[in-house]
Amino acid sequence: MITRVDPQRCTGCGTCQEVCPLDVLRLDGKEKKAVIRYPEDCQTCFVCELECPAGAITVGPFRKERPRIMD
Amino acid sequence: MDDIVHCDLLVIGSGFAGLWAAIAARDGGLEKVAIVDKGAVGLSSMSRMSAGATVYCLPRFDPERWMKAFIRAQGYLSRQDMLEEIIGTSHSRLRSLEAWGVEYQRNPLTRSYLTLPSRGLDHVRMMVLPRWRDRTGGTAVVSALLAQVRKRGIARYGKIIIAGLLCGGGRVCGAVGIDRLTGKPVTFRARAVILAAADCSFRGHYACVEGVTGDAFKLAYDAGVRLSNMEFLAVNTGPPRYGFEGTGIAARCGARFLDGSGKAFMRAHHAGGDKAEICYLVQAMADAAEGGSGPPFYLDMSRLPGRWIIRKALLSIGGWMPLNIAKLREMGEDIFTSPQEWGPAVQSLRGGVRAGADCMSDLPGLFAAGTSLSVDPGLFNGWSSMLAMWSGEKAGREAARFVRDSGDTVIERENVERMRKDVLAPSRPGAGTTPDVVCRRLQEAVFPYLICILKREDRLQAALQEVERIRDEDVPSLRAPVPHELVKAHETVGMVLAAELFLRASLERRESRGDHLRQDHPRRDNAHWLQWVNLSKGGGGEPRVELERVPLSRYPMQPAPGGE
Ligand SMILES: Cc1cc2nc3c(=O)[nH]c(=O)nc-3n(C[C@H](O)[C@H](O)[C@H](O)COP(=O)(O)OP(=O)(O)OC[C@H]3O[C@@H](n4cnc5c(N)ncnc54)[C@H](O)[C@@H]3O)c2cc1C
Numbered sequence A: 001m002i003t004r005v006d007p008q009r010c011t012g013c014g015t016c017q018e019v020c021p022l023d024v025l026r027l028d029g030k031e032k033k034a035v036i037r038y039p040e041d042c043q044t045c046f047v048c049e050l051e052c053p054a055g056a057i058t059v060g061p062f063r064k065e066r067p068r069i070m071d
Numbered sequence B: 001m002d003d004i005v006h007c008d009l010l011v012i013g014s015g016f017a018g019l020w021a022a023i024a025a026r027d028g029g030l031e032k033v034a035i036v037d038k039g040a041v042g043l044s045s046m047s048r049m050s051a052g053a054t055v056y057c058l059p060r061f062d063p064e065r066w067m068k069a070f071i072r073a074q075g076y077l078s079r080q081d082m083l084e085e086i087i088g089t090s091h092s093r094l095r096s097l098e099a100w101g102v103e104y105q106r107n108p109l110t111r112s113y114l115t116l117p118s119r120g121l122d123h124v125r126m127m128v129l130p131r132w133r134d135r136t137g138g139t140a141v142v143s144a145l146l147a148q149v150r151k152r153g154i155a156r157y158g159k160i161i162i163a164g165l166l167c168g169g170g171r172v173c174g175a176v177g178i179d180r181l182t183g184k185p186v187t188f189r190a191r192a193v194i195l196a197a198a199d200c201s202f203r204g205h206y207a208c209v210e211g212v213t214g215d216a217f218k219l220a221y222d223a224g225v226r227l228s229n230m231e232f233l234a235v236n237t238g239p240p241r242y243g244f245e246g247t248g249i250a251a252r253c254g255a256r257f258l259d260g261s262g263k264a265f266m267r268a269h270h271a272g273g274d275k276a277e278i279c280y281l282v283q284a285m286a287d288a289a290e291g292g293s294g295p296p297f298y299l300d301m302s303r304l305p306g307r308w309i310i311r312k313a314l315l316s317i318g319g320w321m322p323l324n325i326a327k328l329r330e331m332g333e334d335i336f337t338s339p340q341e342w343g344p345a346v347q348s349l350r351g352g353v354r355a356g357a358d359c360m361s362d363l364p365g366l367f368a369a370g371t372s373l374s375v376d377p378g379l380f381n382g383w384s385s386m387l388a389m390w391s392g393e394k395a396g397r398e399a400a401r402f403v404r405d406s407g408d409t410v411i412e413r414e415n416v417e418r419m420r421k422d423v424l425a426p427s428r429p430g431a432g433t434t435p436d437v438v439c440r441r442l443q444e445a446v447f448p449y450l451i452c453i454l455k456r457e458d459r460l461q462a463a464l465q466e467v468e469r470i471r472d473e474d475v476p477s478l479r480a481p482v483p484h485e486l487v488k489a490h491e492t493v494g495m496v497l498a499a500e501l502f503l504r505a506s507l508e509r510r511e512s513r514g515d516h517l518r519q520d521h522p523r524r525d526n527a528h529w530l531q532w533v534n535l536s537k538g539g540g541g542e543p544r545v546e547l548e549r550v551p552l553s554r555y556p557m558q559p560a561p562g563g564e
């Protein structure tokens, strides 16, 4: 799951907002910094972290639970 | 209506299929080609997350043997007309990619391509680890294609989800979407449309498939075209707690699946053992669950030989895997040294649009490519990418021809206004059900292994009843106060339809074949079931079912008489 956007590093370039397949990240209107708006929708694909030119994003490797196929 | 985007061809989706389609259409002479994607163009696709392992039939391989392997593995339900062309032309696509700067892994000494066997397909080998500049895996291939798209000046519209197709005069004439950031509708007028918007994973367990929500199926179904092979749901395997790609390679190289008591169990279930096709692996897990020896199941990769290619293949996959593995290690999880919990993971519904050999659907001007198109029912390593690239190129070229040979389209204002209103409907005020709640209910109906792996009529009927209830009660009450939720509402509706079609087609096919395993009809029945189950929108809101004989007498390969 995405865990952090470092506001100190974020330049507000908007790349993460553009590339996140699940629309988790948005640029904050006033500050023009990226914020994790919909964390519960993160699929842990690392795309935002890989594409962020400022190295401002951290994604942890563990994913949210889905209903299991077998209990 | 001056806020309309006008184009010759609209390509919906920008994975391998959509990007390749746009390039081929532009090279086929179309001036105005536009790509639209609900993520970033190219960079949010499943293709981008993929390992990029791809089967190319190099001159040193025997295409006939490949055909045989594929067709047998696909239970003779393949579109052999398409398959012959896919295999026969695959080398030319490799040459195009190389001309565009993509390099596949080669043996450092001999410089010959490094190839790995594709699981479950005799003789078939795939090429691995594509690179383009500093990028690896599917990301490398997508980035190279995107560079060609840019070079050709193809228009790109990201962050717009297409929610309806415009039809008129007996053909497709455009589409209506929603801007994900503003929630505003966007209209496209086009003389042809290519659906390359993937299939449906039901936001499943496999890595990176949560955005794959059956949108293409819904768009095609509402436009009145037939969908085929919807009973085949590919359930792969993976760890429940994190994403992993490369189980097939690991199993090929000596990793073992263990049951709840720590015993290797695959041998007892299938002659292929741990290297068996994915569907048999998953079915063995279901059998073990019935017998009480799992879950949990485990994958033990501790015996993998330390040869560089295996480590490298596992670690370099898809661009995101190295980061994933490094982060797991940082958190104290060295997944290569101790058995890891592993289990079935829903990946994708293998059905898709039933199209002619030119990739055009029943509706003139509407083409399908990639995983939105139905070519065959099974999922094999390296095969999806090849299929996506072939069908993208084919659909792009054929769409260019269609546009050249057919007149202009007209879209009617009333039609557009109605659709714009329809797509915004879930955002009307008032209390209702959230897309997350509906999605969860749907997953609970479809995901149990006694529905999605081991099927039986009574259970399928009960699941269908619940999905119909969701369709009739939950869907009309979907509420989406913000654009983010509005998009999810449309995705949910796509998944509900996909689930209904999956269950109906599963009930219809009264035999077992590949991923489709019926406990009440456990044998393959070639006498009756060398047929496709086609579904389309019928009167009264229920899907119409049609059985279509596989035209084996016109195809190069037939099953042995009386054989399986
Ligand atoms: C983790 C992973 C690894 C894989 N590894 C391999 C591999 O090594 N080899 C192999 O052959 N296959 C692999 N696959 C499968 C393969 O990646 C896919 O089958 C293939 O990439 C599909 O390509 P596509 O163009 O059909 O779809 P996609 O690449 O999924 O592209 C579809 C695009 O359509 C867009 N879209 C969807 N709906 C809409 C809508 N309503 N409006 C606008 N846009 C929309 C999506 O955002 C997406 O960008 C892998 C899959 C995964 C998930």
Ligand code: SF4
Pocket (backbone or CB within 6 Å): A005, A009, A010, A011, A012, A013, A014, A015, A016, A017, A033, A034, A051, A052, A053, A054, A055, A056, A057
């Ligand atoms: S990509 Fe990085 S720098 Fe750009 S807006 Fe996002 S977090 Fe900020």
Ligand code: SF4
Pocket (backbone or CB within 6 Å): A001, A002, A019, A020, A021, A022, A023, A024, A025, A041, A042, A043, A044, A045, A046, A047, A048, A049, A059
């Ligand atoms: S990891 Fe993937 S889904 Fe999660 S925020 Fe980043 S890009 Fe979006």
